[in-house]
Structures are given as C-alpha cells and as structure tokens.
Amino acid sequence: MAAIYSGIHLKLKSPQTQWEDKLKLARFAWISSQCLLPNKEQVLLDWCTHALTGWYHQKVEFSHHVLEGLWCYLDDLLHSRKLHLHLKQGRSISLRHSMAQLLLDRLQEFARVDSKPLVSLSTILSVCQGIFSSPVLSSVFTTKYELMVDLLTKACFLSCCELQQPLFTKPLKSESVTCQDEMITECSAANLDSFDPPPNDSELDNNCFLKPKESHRSSSLFEVLLQVLSCYLSVQRQQANPNRVFTMVTNHLIQPLVLLRYLLTSGEFVSSHTCLCLHQQLSRDIRVKIDSVLQLALFLPELVASYKEELLPCNKDSGKGGSGGTKGPLKPVSTIMSKLSAEGHCEPSLHYSVKSSTSSILFKFFVESYAKGREESVEEQRMLCFYFLIRLVPVLDLNLNEHSPGKAEQPPSSPQSWSLALLAVESLLSQAFSADIYNVAADRIRHKEVQLRFYKALSQMLFNQAQPSIPVWYRCLKVLLSLNHLILEPDLDQLLSSAWVNSECMEARVQRARQLMVCSLLQTYTKLRQLPRLFSELLTVICQPSLDQLRPPLLSEAVSTSLRTSLLDTPPSQCLEICSLVLDSIRTHILPDLLKQGGAEETMEIVGGGYDKAEKRLDQEKNDASVKLFSHSQLLHAVLFNLKSVDNTSPVPLIRQSQRLMEGMQQLIKELLELLLKEKNTSSVQKTPKKGKKNLKPRESERGVLWKQKTLEAALLLRYTWVEVDMCFDIHCSKYTSLDSAQLTAAGETEDGGRAPVLDHIESLVSGNILPAPLHPSPSCSPMSCLLLKLLVLQQMKKVLLDGTLRREHGSTLQLNRAAHCILAKSEFEGSLDGEQLWDGQVDSVSATSYRVAHWYLITTNLPLIAPYLSEEDVRCFADVLMSSFLSEQPVRGENQLPSSLTVSLISSQLLQSSMLAELPSLFSATVGSLTQRIIGVLVAAHGHKVCSTLLKFQEVGIKSSHPLSKPEGKETIAEDILEASKTGLVFVLLNAQQTKELMNTLRILTSLNPDGMSSEDLSSIFLLLLFVLTSTSRLSDQAALDHCDPGDDATFLVQLLRLLTCLMGGRNFQGVLKFIHGGSLLQAAVSSLLWHSNSGRFRATHSADWLDLIKAVQDFITALVQLIINRSSSVKINLDQFASFLTSKKIPNRQIVASSSAAATSELNPGASVLSVHLLLASLAAFSQMLTSNLGRSKPLDQTFTQILKSTNASLGSAVESVLKTQGGVFHQAGLLSQAFVVNIVSAMLHCELSVLSVEVENKLTLQNMSFYQSFCQQILREMSSAPRPVDFLVSSFSFLSTFYEAVGRTRGEGQEAREEEEEVGGEEQDELYIQILDKVHRLLTASWLSSADASELESALNDLLRHLLVKCTKAQFSQLLLMIREGLDVCKLRAGNYKEVLSAVTITKLLSSCQLPEACSKALWLIAPQIISAMVFLVRSSAEDVSLTPAFTVPTVTSVTSLLRQGERRFPNPHHVTLVLGALQSVPLHHLTPAVYRLAFLCVHEALFAIVQCHPQVLLNVAPSFLNVFYRLVASIMQEGRQRGDSDTGTDVYVQCSRLVERMYSHIAAMAETFTSQSVFMVAQYVTELQKVTLRPDVKLHLTEGIYQILDLCVEQDIKFVLAGLPTGVREVFNELYASYTHYHKAQRQGEDKYTV
Secondary structure, eight states: OHHHHTTHHHHHHOTTSOHHHHHHHHHHHHHOTTOOOTTHHHHHHHHHHHHHHHHHTTSSOOOHHHHHHHHHHHHHHHHOHHHHHHHHTTOOOOOOTHHHHHHHHHHHHHTOSSOOOSSOHHHHHHHHHHHHTSHHHHHHHHTOHHHHHHHHHHHHHHHHHHHTGGGOOSOOOOOOOTTOTTTSOOOOTTTGGGOOOOOOOHHHHHTTOOOOOGGGHHHHHHHHHHHHHHHHHHHHHTOSOHHHHHHHIIIIIHHHHHHHHHHHHOGGGHHHHHHTTOOHHHHHHHHHHHHHHHHHHHSOGGGHHHHHHHHSHHHHGGGTTOOSSSSSOOOHHHHHHHHHHOOSSSOHHHHHHHHHHHHHHHHHHHHHHHSOOOGGGHHHHHHHHHHHHHHHGGGGTOOOGGGOTTOTTSOOOOOSOHHHHHHHHHHHHHHHHHTTOOOHHHHHHHSTTHHHHHHHHHHHHHHHTOOTTSHHHHHHHHHHHHHOHHHHGGGHHHHHIIIIISOOOOOHHHHHHHHHHHHHHHHHHHHTTOHHHHHHHHHHHHHSOOSSSSOOOSSOHHHHHHHHHHHHTSOHHHHHHHHHHHHHHIIIIIHHHHHOOOSOHHHHHHSTTHHHHHHHHHHHHHHHHHHHHHHHHHHHHHHHHHSOOOOTTSOHHHHHHHHHHHHHHHHHHHHHHHHHHHHHHHHHHHTSOOTTOGGGHHHHHHTTHHHHHHHHHHHHHHHHHHHHHHHHHHHHOTTSOOHHHHHHHHHHHHSSSOOOHHHHHHHHHHHTTTSOGGGOOOTTTOHHHHHHHHHHHHHHHHHHHHOHHHHHSTTHHHHHHHHHHHHHOGGGGSSOOOTTOOBOSOGGGOOTTTHHHHHHHHHHHTHHHHGGGOOHHHHHHHHHHHHHHHHSOOOOOOTTSOTTOBOHHHHHHHHHHSSTGGGOHHHHHHHHHHHHHHHHHHHHHSEEOSOOHHHHHHHHHOTTOSOTTOSHHHHHHHHHHHHHHHHHOOOOEEEOHHHHHHHHHHHHHHHHSOGGGSOHHHHHHHHHHHHHHHHHEEEOOOHHHHHTSOTTHHHHHHHHHHHHHHHHTTSTTGGGGGGTSOHHHHHHHHHHHHHHHHHTTTTTTOOHHHHHHHHHHHHHHHHHHHHHHHHHTSSHHHHHHHHHHHHHOTHHHHHHHHHHHHHHHSTTSOTTHHHHHHHHHHHHHHHHHHHHHHTTTSOHHHHHHHHHHHHHHHHHHHHHHHHHHHHTTSTTOTTOSSOHHHHHHHHHHHHHHHHHHHHHOSSOOOOOTTHHHHHHHHHHHHHHTTTSOOOHHHHHHHHHHHHHHHHHHHHSSOOHHHHHHTIIIIITHHHHHHHHHHHHHHHHHHHOTTOOHHHHHHHHHHHHHHHHHHHTTOOHHHHHHHHHHHHHHOOHHHHHTTOHHHHHHHHHHHHHHHTSOOOHHHHHHHHHHHHHHHHHHHHHHHHHTTSGGGIIIIIHHHHHHHHHHHHHTTTSOOOHHHHHHHHHHHTTSOOSSOOHHHHHHHHHHHHHHHHHHHHHOHHHHTTSHHHHHHHHHHHHHHHHHHTBOOSSOOOOHHHHHHHHHHHHHHHHHHHHTHHHHTTTHHHHHHHHHHHHTTOOBOHHHHHHHHHHHHHHHTTOOHHHHHHHHHHSOHHHHHHHHHHHHHIIIIIIHHHHHHHHTOO
16 A cells, blocks of 8 residues: 555646645645655645745646645644654754745735735634744744744734724825835725635535634734744844844834734723733733833843933033944934834824833833943933933923923924823833932932933923823822922922812812822921921912812812821921911911901992992902911811820920910901901991982892801811810910910909809800801801801810819809700701711811711710700700611712711711710610600501500500600500410501511611610610510501512511510610519510411511521520529519410410411411411420520529429420421421421420430439430431431531430430440440441431532531540440541542542541540540551542642641641650651642632641641651741742732732731741741741742732741841842842841831830
8 A cells, every 4th residue: 555655746746636636635645654755744844835835926826725725734734743743853844935935925915905815814824823833843934033023023013903903994104114115004994804715615625625714813813923922032032233133123123013012001902802802811921022022122231332322411422423324323212212203103093192102111121221230330320211211201292492302493392192191201200210210419419400400391391281180190290299399399389279279170080199199298398397388388379369269178088187197297396387377377468358448438439330349349359368268277277186285295485386376376366256246347337228229238238248157167167276276285284374264264353253254155155146146157058157166165065064163153054054955956957867968077178068967976976075964855856866867878979979978877877886875874765765756656657457555545645755655554554465465366556568667777776775774664665665566566468568568578577576675685674574574474475476477377478588587586585585584583483384384285286277277278378377387386395495404403493393394395395396297298308398407406405305304303214205206216317318418407407416316325225233234235236336327327428429518517517516425435346437437438549539528528537536535445546546547648638639629629628637636636746757747748739720719728728737736746846847847938939929919800809818817927936936947047038038029919918928027037147147148149139138128127126125125
C-alpha cells in the first residue's frame, strides 16, 4: 500500500490534476500514516503556501471554493497536534517568507471599504493564531522588525474598526504618513458585515473544504491581537537601536495604539465589548500590553539624553541647529506631540477624547521611567518631568502663554470638551503630586519659581474660565492646593466665592466635590496655623453683594464636620481671633446697612412713585444685609460651639480675651434687639395714615417683614450661642466672670424683696415680651426663631435647676411648669406629623419642612429635665404623639440626603428602645395608657358578635378616658369575661383585616417597652386587655374580608400576642395580675381559647411555618407561666392540678373529634382543624410535663405533687400519641398532618418524664409503663432513619430519642441484686444489641448519598450527644467495635475509589469521639491508637487535596477532626513527630482559586489547627517552629492575594476581613511566645514585605495585617533590622522602609508609652 501512495507528491505538482483532487490528496496525505513522503510536513506546508501565493500573484487559477479550502487546509495544518509534536521534538519546519506578506495583504483587504474578500476574516485570523502559537512558525514575522510593525498596525486598525462600528457614519481620511497610506483607509459600518463566506456547496460540504467560523470572528480578532502584541513586545526588546524603535513606533504605531486603548477603556464602548464577547480579562491584558509597548518604546533609558536636550532650558541652545530630520538631533517630545495633535487617524468626535486621555497616560509612563534616579540627579529628573508636563498642557488646548514654547503668539482657545480637559489636568496634577516632582524650596532657590509660576498660570486659567458646574474643576483646585497653598492664595477670594459662598450648581456630584474642596481648604490652613487668615477672606466674600437672592447653605454637614475637626487642632487664641473677626465684620459691614433709614421721604413723596422705589431699594439692601448677618451668625455659632473651653488651667490672657469677646458679643446682641424694637416703634408711627394715602397702607404694613425675621433669627442664634458658651465658661473656669449671672444678680439687688431675675426672664421668654409683637415667631412663619426661643427657655430652666436656692424660691415651680409647657407646645402637634420630614441635626438649618423634627428632637433629648414639670394633659399629648409618630412610615431617603438625617419616626423609635423612657414613670405610664386606649378603640369600633360586660363598660366610659381599666371593678369584669369565653368558646368581637393590622402595630410598640418599668396597675390593665383579645376575638368571617386577608395573618397575630404576654410575665409587678385571675385559670383560658380557635377553623389556610411558630409561642407561654407559679410558692398544687386536669380531661379530645366531624359534614370548615387542635394539645401537654420535670428536686412535697401530675399527663400523652399514629398511619407516613419530628419529640418528652419520675420515687421500681411502646417506636426509627431522605429536624429529634431510650434500657434492664449479678453474662445482651444497631444506622446515615454536607454539620451536635450516652458506660467490647468501624473507614483506597462519604463518616465519628467522656480503660485505648488515627487522616488530607472539589466536602472536615484530636490530646503527644505530620498535611490544603465561602472554610480549618498546636502543644512547638511558620506563611500569602484591591466589584469582603483578623490574632500569639520564635521573627518580616510588594491590599485587610506584623517587629532588635535591609531587593526594601517608618511612628511610640506604666 505504501507504494500506491508514494506518487502523491508528483500528483500534487502535476498540472493535469484537478485542484479539487489535489486538495483531497493533500488532506489524505496529511492524515494518513501510510503516505510516504520525505519531510512530509514541510512539503505539504510549502505546497499549500506556494499554491496560495501563485493564485494571488495570478500565476495559477482555480475556483474560489478551492481558495477557501486551501486556507482552511493551511489552518488545519497549523493547528494540528502532529505538527506541534514534531516542532517540540526539534524537527526543522518553517514557513516561506512570502507567507507573511500574503497575510498582510489579506488583512489589508479587510481594511478597504470597497473590497470584497473571498476568504472569511475568521479563517485568516485562525491562520495567524496558528502561526503565533509556535515560536518556530512565528519566525516568519519576528525575523524582520518592519513586518511585525506592519502586522501590529493592521491588527490594531481592524480591532478599532470592530469596536467603533456603531459610530462610523462617514469614511475616515487616512493620514499621509510613510508606510501608512494603505493601512488606514476608509471604513464603514457595513465593511466587516460583508465578510461572510460564500454560500455553502453540497459537494464542498461533503469534501469538508469549508469550516465557517464567523460566529467567533470578533473574539478571535482580539485573541490574535493579544498574541501579536506579546510577540511584538519580545521583538521590540531585542532591538539594539532605541532610536529606530522610537521612530517606528511614533511613525506607525502610536496613533492606532492610543486609539485602541481609548476604545478599550472608555465607558462609551462597554456595549460594544458585550456585543463582541470581549471579556474583561482579555481587554485588561491587551491594555497592559499596549502600555508596555508605549512605555518601552517612547521612554527608554537611552533616550533620556534626548529628552533632556529638548526639555531642559540649559540644553535648548545647543540644539537650535537641528531641524528634526534624520541628520539632526532626535526631538522626542515634539514628535510625540505632533502625533497626538495630528488629525485623521480617528473620528473627529473622538480625536479630543483620545489625546486628552493619552496625555495623562504618557505622563505616567514618563514619570515611572525618569522620575527616579541616583540621589545626586533626583532634582534634575524631577525638573525633567515638570518640563514634560508643561509640554503636555497645550495638547489639551489649554494655552498658558508663559509656558507654552513656540505658541506664545497664538490667540487663546478653549478646549473642545471642558470635562475631558479638566479630567486630564486633574490626572496630570495628581501624578505630579504623587511623584513629588514639586519641591517648593528647590524651585524657589535654584529654579526661579518656574514651577510656581506655571501652577499659578494654570490656576489663573481655571478661574478666568471657571467651570463650577463640573465636579472635576473643584478637584483640580484641590490638587493645586495640595501642591502649594501659595498657588491659590492670590485668588483666594475668588476660590471662596466660587467653591463655597456663591456656588450655584446644586447637583449632588458637584456638591460632593465642592464640599471636599472646602474641607481640604480648611485642613490646609489649619496645618499652616493660618485659619484666621482664611476666615478673614471668607468674611470679605460674604460681605460682597450676592450674585443671587438665594445662596447655598454655608455650613453643610460635611463642611461642619471638617470645621469641627480643624477647630480642635487650632490654638484657642486663634479660635477667639476668628470670633472677633466675625464680630468686627458685623459691626463694620452689616450693622450700618441695617441701621440705614430713608432721609428724603418728604421730598420723594412729591414725585409720583418715587417713595415706593426708594423704600423698595432700602428694603432690598436690608434684606441682603440680614442674609449676610445670618451667615456671620452661623459661622460664629459653629466656631464657638467647637472651640476648646477655657478652664482653670488656661492662661490669663486667654481668659481675658474670652471675656472681651463675650462682652462684645453681648453688646452686639443688645444692639440688634434694640434695632428690632426701634423698627417696631417706627412702624407703629407709620401706621397713622395721612389724607390721601389710604392706598399705601397695605404695602407699608408688609414692608420690611422679611429682613426683620432674618435679623431676628440671627439675633436669637447669637443670643442662644452666647448663653450656652457663657454658661460653659462659667462652669469650667472659676476665673471667668459670667456676664449673664452678674447682670441678673445686679438686677436682683435693685429689686427689694422681688423674685429672682431668672424667673422673670423665663416669664418674658415664654410670653414673648422680649420681641416685637409683629415678629413673634411661629413654626410656619419663622421656625428657626421658634426653636431658638425654646432653646433659650430650656437654658434658663437649667440655670434654675442647677441652683438649689432658686428651686426653693416661691413661684419657681410655676415658672418651670410654664417653661416646660412652652417647650412642649402642645398646639404645634395638632396637625399630623409628616413622615417625609428630614433634619440634618444642625440648629442653623431648621426650616418649615424640618421644624417638627427639630422640635421633637429637642423634646425627647431633654425629657428628664422637662418631664417632672409637664401637666397631665401635656403628658398625654406627648404619649399620643410618640405613638402616632412611631407608627408612621419611615421616609425614603433621597440621593442627596445623608444617612445621619433624623426623622420624627426614627427619633420615636430610638426613644422607645432606650432605657430612658422607663425611668420616667409619668411618661411611661402615659405611653402604656395611650396604647391601652388604642386597643380599646379598636375593640369598640369592631363588630360586636356577642354582648359582654367588658365592651359595654368600654362604651359607657368612652375611649377618651385616660384609664378605662384603672378601677379594680373593671379588671374583675374583664377577667370574668375572659374565663367565660375560654369555657364556652364564645367570641365577643370580630376583627377585620385593617383592625387586626392596627392591633399588630400596637403590639409592636408594646414589645419594645420594658415591662419592668410598668406599674402594677398599668401592667395588670394591659395584660388583661391583651388576654381578652386572645380569648374573645376572632377574624371576621365575611367572604370579602377573607379574600383580602393573608391566610397567615391570624397565626402571625396570635404569635405576636402570645410572645408579648410571655414578655409581660417577666415584669417585676406581674403579681398584680394574679390578684384578678389565678395562674391555673390563666393557663386554662389561654390554651382553651386556642383550642376553640383551632376547632372553629380559624387556621384553615395557615402556612405550616406560621402554625409551628404559634405552637412554639404557646409552649413558651406555658413554660413561663408554670415557672412563675412554682417560683411564687403560693397555691402551687391547686393551680397546677387545675391546669393538669384541664389538659387530661377526656372531654377535650372528644370535643375536638366532634368539632372535626361536624366540620367534615359541613363543607364550611377545614377537616384538618381537629388535627391542629390535637397538635396544640400534645404540644401543651409536652411543655407542661417538661417544665415540671425540670423542677423536680426542689422539695419533697413539690416532688410528690409533680410526680402525681406527671403520671396523669404521661398517660394522656401516651394514649394521644398512639391514637395519632394510628390515625395517620405511623410516624413516617408522608401524608400525616403532624410532622415526624414533632411526634418523635413528644415521645422523647414522655420517656424523659417517666425516667425523671423513677429517679425521685422512693420505692425501688425500675420498670416503665410504656416500655413496649418505646421499644417498637425505637425499632421503627432505626428502620426508617437512613432508608430514605429525611428532614434534618426529624433526624435531630430521632438522635435525642435514641439517647434517652438507650439510657432507659441501661437503667431498667434488671431488678434487684440478682439481676445486677447476671448483668455481665446475660443481662447486657439487649443493650449490646441496641448499641450495635445504633452505630450501624448512624454509619449508614452518614454515608447516605442524600445527606448533604450542610445537613451533616447540623446533625453533629445531636450526634455528639448520642455518642456521649452510648459511651458513658460502655464496655471494652463495645468500644472495640467502634474503633474497628473507625479503622475500616479511614482507608485511603476508599477515598481514591470515590467513596469519600464512607471515609467522611469515620472522620466525623472520630471527631465526636475525641470530645466524649469515656471510661478510663476506653480512654487509654483511644489515645494509645490516636497517633495511628492521625497518621491515617494525614494521608487522607494529602490525597483529597489533589482534588479541589473535595475541599469543602472532605478536606476541611478531616482537618477539623485532626484539630479536635490535637485539642483533646493535650499533653498526650510527647513525640513531636505527630504534630510535624499534621503540619505537613496542612501544607497541602488548597488555599488558592477558591470561592469566598470555600476559602473561608479552608482558611479557618488551617488556622484552627495552628491555634490548637500553639495553645495545647507549646512544648512540642519549639521543635517544629520552622514547619509551623511555613504553614502560617501560606495563610498570610493567601489572604494577601485574596484581599488585594480589584478593579471589579469586590466579593467576599467580610470573609477576607475576618481572615485578616485571625492572622493578626495568630501574630499576637506568636509574639507572646518570643522564646520560641525569636530567631525566626526577622524572616517572618521579610516574607511579609516580600508578599506585600506584589499586591495592593484593601485598606480594611491591610489594617489587621499591619497591626499583626507590628507585634513581630517588636521581637526584632536593631541588628535584625540591619540584616533585613541588607538582604532585601531594592523594591522590597522600599516597602520595608515604609512599613518600619509607620511602625516607629505609630506602634512603637505607643508601646513605649504603655511600657512606661507597666509593672
């Protein structure tokens, strides 16, 4: 056969052979091993290349289908595994050099609009991909640098066309650059869409000629581009001539590369990335390669001399003779700038965007390449960067005439887009600031302030062409301020006006940027200790005529916070100086305008209309002055409230300065108030009309109201500030003389025998006599003045309360009552509280929309002061407002609103949850009374189903009564109705859905109240009322109401009600409730009413989860009340017997059966109602029995009572459970309405109760009444536990039952002494058999395929309890069986065979076994073989670590089991070999490429193993310290990799922070064992900084890691630090220096300070 195929080569060359046959023969020759051709691979490649070259050179002719087939055949050859195998073996196979030009020509065809390529682009790209997949094949391009440049240019251009297809609306003009005329041609959106392959031909399909790949064209294009970029980078690095590389890149590559980079990074083309399947990682890789190409080509170290020659002033003269040609010197900057500014290489709309973004990137590369150098040349390198920066600014069309070489004579121009230009400027300035290229001292001394002049010119341009509506404009100014405050100081007034005082744009982004700028300004001048200088300019700007009627808020929350911090860092004398500046500004610039009067009224009266114009102008001036006055008041208030108070340690000059300031401020306030009073008198005179002036009266009465109100607000704000600060100074500084106290004392001395002036002052404030009547504030007209008056009244109340003499004075109580009434202002709460009102917490920002929030905040924060002086009516008003506001909906916060904003409902919620309300008895009682009123109101308004005495009494008294249940008769009446309803099942009130919702909201408020704060009267009233709601109300059965009602609402309502009743029983005054209804009756009423509700079908549509919550709430209620009855020790037997007889009564089950049968007969009710009642009855019996069981042993009489009751309840439980099991076909019947877990829990409770009764009975009786039932139940559980998927709660309850039953078998397996003697021989057989059955079923359960890892984790606690019961008295034979099962399970062969569940079962049992209390013989046996178990688990960990998917399911539990053995085996492993084995296994646990959840599990298990070694085996740690640190280093390296900053959205944030916190803790443990790790501490630090140099950590992760490594640095001495510095590489050494500097500055200084006070 070989001879037959040996002539294929001749047939391929023969012109007689058809090209279709040649292609078939070539394919056959390639795939057939029987075709004998010398150097077959090279021959076939050459034949295919020759054929393609011949066709394109028109030397041969064949069809287009054959052409496509040849390209596909070449693609197959290049991608074949056989070819790449030969290449790896070193076979010499190459492509012809004509192939490179052929591919370039094909790519050129795709760049032409009018061309119609015959081959699809995906095929050509696949061929390129195959060529560049091998270095040998790619040599066809890499051997010639120009070919690589040409190929990269074409690939970039095609990628750009692909990315911006939607943008192309007209052809692009190519730039006339050498070798680029043909590369950059016209392109349109239809261009690349026309590159579809020809229609499929059936014959060609059968011959497999064509393989269309058009669906992957775009993704292949970018993958090929990445390959080409990588290959080009390696070729570029090999070039010996840097000038040649620079010329080639600038002439051919820089424009397509920067355009492509912009398209990949711009947010405008994200949709294009999605459509083209361009993944984020691929895009990022391409950008990184582009950056490397540009940086390595344009900014090589060899080119630094050319840059210096062109940029530095001292070198410019020597280069004047060059023309920039080939013979002249290289001018790199001019070349780059010309290429950036040249048009034509992209769409005109993109040109400015591309060059603005590229300018900052080029500056970044320049700084990275040239900013650093030897110490003697650092300044020169930085100046080089600066001169490159000033050459980049003109590219942005920002002409700074002084620093634009060669362009000083051009007319000024503005950029095409200010946003893009400012973004670029911000980036340039930020990089200059980060690189520290501006040294202020060096610039002034040696460079004639060239940098300062440039930055000043830039700032002047920013102010001359201000863009205050663009956020980045503020950020540019902020960076300039960071560079040097002197840059902006000449224009400081303009900066303050634009960025602070007169900012017009209120957009959120602009406001944030503006506030950051202002905060930076405050911080800068604070550090310079020139804050008064800043405020002086600010006051000048404020006093300037306003550009608009409405200025923005002067002190936003962010600015106020920054100002507060700045003032704390400012010397007090400067703060006082600022206050003096404010007062002087008011007196000099504002007060004269307010005092100005019209001087030519009589003259102007003659001229028609002149009087009105003059008065209007005067009012306008006064309005403007009043606004400025208020701004000054805001500043003064902010400064005085945040400066450091003077005290007894303050210097005398500072105290005197404070005294003078307060005197001047008091005088100013006095003048302002006199001005208002003077205006009052003037206006009253003007109200007398003259003849013929009736038409001016309305205008005259309204004139000046606005400026007077604003002036009043400013005066009151100053007055309030003055009073607060004066009192603060007076309290803290004995040398300070309070002006207010002195004046009041002087006034008191003038009055003989009169009352104190403070009380008179309170009266004048409350009555409003200190203000003109027209200006008396109200919440609607002047809300701020209204609030400030209340604050002043409150301040006077504090003065009275602080002075014991004043409190005892006659009339003081009356004045305090009036003051409290004024502050509460009940009339202001008459309207509804708007839930959408928000307040930022600042007094000077109160408006009509936020006044109620501020007022409510004032009241609630000062309740302890005003509550004792509120009248009963005021207290009721407060309680009603508190309730209504709490129930109002929280407003949705807007985008511009800060999260710290306050609302009325939020304040009320915080007050109800605080402990303060419970400490105010009157308010707390009123709140409970208000809630009682609301509940009664709902009951009265509801539909009365039956007549009862309680409702009649409510209607007679009326719901407006404050205490409808205050009298004992009312409580006795409601108690009688509760008992009647529980006995007869009558429902007195029917509630609709809305009324039920109202009651639930009221219960929500009651839940937040502390029951210990309720009086006996309030607690009994609310408890009985809620119990009446439980027993005597039901849902309205109207069908329309049912349709709009959630079926779970009834159960949810009762759950909330029962939980509240249970909570109220914990109140210290609950004894008062039992005076009206006994404990037994209370239990019976609650359970009986619920049974009636369940029988009536009230829960027919209830969800199972809601019903189970109701059952749990009933059990909690019974448990709490029974415990309360027992603890009271009063009529315990009577109450418990009453409830027990009620539960065990035979009439109750019969009644339920009757109800269910009637419900089944009539289709109105749910047949399952009887099952729900039985469920409720069983739960009640179980809870009651368990509570009695837990109280056994208190006393013999009580034990007798409890045992009698328990016997009867157990009998009822037994019969009820058996009937239930018969009814639903067994506990495991899937259709049963009672859950499996519930039934098992009931039986477990029965068994536990019987065992408890046996333990306290006097006679030696060791038999159980229901033993046969328990045995059959146990066998049923063992049969069904692992046979099929079971709920986890059922498995947990089954384990609990088996634990109790195994204990019962051990206690009842024999009677008398004879049985005990026969126990070793025969008596233990039953227990041994049960032991083996339980172990076998547990093993089967843990190996079941349906049991998930999460379910297994939930079962561990119950399984641990079961094992504890099995092993507490186990024999050696039983324990040997358990160890044998563990040994068979810990087999690595089973793990490798895929049966990891069987191995995991043994691992889990081992972990639980290690924590069990064992008999001494069994414990010795366990720890004797523990090393063998650890060795087996180590092999399992290493084997499972090879499969990452087993990490959460197997590896982590196994390591956790080993950790448990290490913890429990403390001081039992003297040989360090076993610990070394464990550390070796920990080395193999996967920690990389895991999801956050899995990473957390793996990290925690390794960390806990290390912590167990540190804590439990310190004596072994000394020998295994290196291995220990190696494992710990894996943890540190992994958290550094996982906790690094990522460009995309961070996931698993909490996980990585938690892990970093654990690393910090481990560092502290290592530091505490200094004697063990002293020699290794220096290596730990070196490893840490080595990893830190590789990544950029997130701040929260870095915080914990840094604090941890600081503790290791504490162990390092000076010699260690020198050793580290000598051994670290340069980059890592810089990271260490930064770390050690922060350690010395922060941690070491603090530690030394602590050591100073350490004994």
